[in-house]
Amino acid sequence: MVRAAKREGLALSCDVGIHHAHLSEMDLGYFDSHCHLSPPLRSGRDRDALREGLKDGTIDALCSDHAPVDEDSKLLPFGESETGATGLELLLPLTLKWALEMKVPLVRALARVTQEPARILGLNAGQLSSGQAADICVFDPAHYRKVSAAELKSQGKNTPFLGIELPGKVRYTLVQGQIVYDAGTA
Numbered sequence: 001m002v003r004a005a006k007r008e009g010l011a012l013s014c015d016v017g018i019h020h021a022h023l024s025e026m027d028l029g030y031f032d033s034h035c036h037l038s039p040p041l042r043s044g045r046d047r048d049a050l051r052e053g054l055k056d057g058t059i060d061a062l063c064s065d066h067a068p069v070d071e072d073s074k075l076l077p078f079g080e081s082e083t084g085a086t087g088l089e090l091l092l093p094l095t096l097k098w099a100l101e102m103k104v105p106l107v108r109a110l111a112r113v114t115q116e117p118a119r120i121l122g123l124n125a126g127q128l129s130s131g132q133a134a135d136i137c138v139f140d141p142a143h144y145r146k147v148s149a150a151e152l153k154s155q156g157k158n159t160p161f162l163g164i165e166l167p168g169k170v171r172y173t174l175v176q177g178q179i180v181y182d183a184g185t186a
Helices: 001-008 044-056 088-102 107-111 114-122
Strands: 016-017 062-063 136-146 167-176 178-182
Touching: 016 044, 016 178, 044 088, 088 107, 088 136, 088 167, 107 114, 107 178
Parallel strands: 016 062
Antiparallel strands: 136 167, 167 178
C-alpha cells in the first residue's frame, strides 16, 4: 500500500523497527519473552517484504523501536510479559547486518538511520556539511562482537539478539563537534 501511495505521489513516509527487519514469528521459539514485541513479529514473508522495502526505498527509515523493559517483566510467561526490547544500542550493528545481508552499500544503509529521518522531520541534520557542528559516530564496521546483557547500558538488558555476533563497534561519538564517547576510555 505504501509503494502504491508513493507511486500516486502522495506525501507520506514509512519506517520500520530494526527488530522487524531481522526477526519473524519463527524466532519466538518456545515463546521467548525477549521476542514479545509491539507490533508482534509476523511471518518470514512479511519480514522479507520489509527488508526489500528498505532496500528499494519504499520504506524510508529504520528506527530503533527502543522500548527497554526490566528483566522481571520479561521473566513472566510470554502472554503476561511486557512488550518491548532494547533497540537503541543495537541500531547500528543491526543496520550493518541488514546491509551486508541485502548487499546494500554502506552509505545507503546509514542514510536509513541518518539522512532520511532528518529529511522526513525537516531537520538540518543527518549529514556532514562545512561550517556545521559535527554530530557523528565513528565506528569500525568490520569489528564483530557478541551481544551480552552485561554490555547493554539501557534500563532493560533484554533483546532477542543476546548471544548473537553483530558487526560494528563504536569508537567515538561526537555531538556538536565534541567527543562525548570514547571507546578507549569508556
